[in-house]
Amino acid sequence: MNNSRFSIAIHILTLLHQEKGALVSSDYLAGSININPVLVRKELSNLAKAGLVTSKEGKNGGSYLAKAAEKITLDEVYKVVRQDYLLGQNKNTPNPQCPVGKQINGHLNTLYDKTEQVLIQSLATQTLADFSRLFD
């Protein structure tokens, strides 16, 4: 994940929490994050699917947290934005003629799975409320 989706998602959620349930527009969020509003709306859509935010369409619409910040752990956010293994896999398939090349992806995946579990467990110990408190 070399993209900034985790940062963006955390930023969105922090703002929504600070706004204490008020409807916040994607334009406002995009202005604080300093990215394109369309990206914000896409991420809001992902966060909504995961049950972290709710959006309301139409005039005076916007988004708010779908559950208490104390109940949102950071691993939930990670899972929303996760796409590839953290440590990055070779896109080319290694040489299947080579005894190492033939097996390495399997073994790397095992390692990556284990490592990711550790990361997730660490993120799971922190809530959005904890993070948001840093801004007070």
Place this chain on the structure above:
Amino acid sequence: MNNSRFSIAIHILTLLHQEKGALVSSDYLAGSININPVLVRKELSNLAKAGLVTSKEGKNGGSYLAKAAEKITLDEVYKVVRQDYLLGQNKNTPNPQCPVGKQINGHLNTLYDKTEQVLIQSLATQTLADFSRLFD
């Protein structure tokens, strides 16, 4: 890290270990990994700077492990290839007018540092020898 440098570095080191100290050429390594030899040589150069491999120039040259696989922990490899925070930062600077935007990068960095330490500690429990043993 959306690139595949960690995978590549592990692949290189595993092959060198399997070859038990013999000089292995970058072309051979590249053939097993299925990437361009120049990339392999660059990574070998980074691994050499970190004291993990040694390279020998000239005819019949190549590379070999600079220390025992039992003494190489995977966090060392991670540190060689590490470039950005794992969880990815927004490239644009958030709006400094916004109370959240103004502070968020600092707080995210703290979170990222902590998270990365957890990852490193986990990788530190495993050696190249452990990983390489999976291929026997």
Place this chain on the structure above:
DNA sequence: TCATTCTGTAATTATTTTTATTACAGTACA
């Protein structure tokens, strides 16, 4: 009712990052 202000999403373009390629100097060997 209908103009306004939002969300949702698709399609396209631009930018940045990553990877591959080309080129060539320098080293070691036999």
Place this chain on the structure above:
DNA sequence: TGTACTGTAATAAAAATAATTACAGAATGA
């Protein structure tokens, strides 16, 4: 002294990410 390597810079190609444009649809309220 030719051959087979490493080392590295420069460039090009490909892939991933982000921005933009465009527009349909929803909710509001004048």
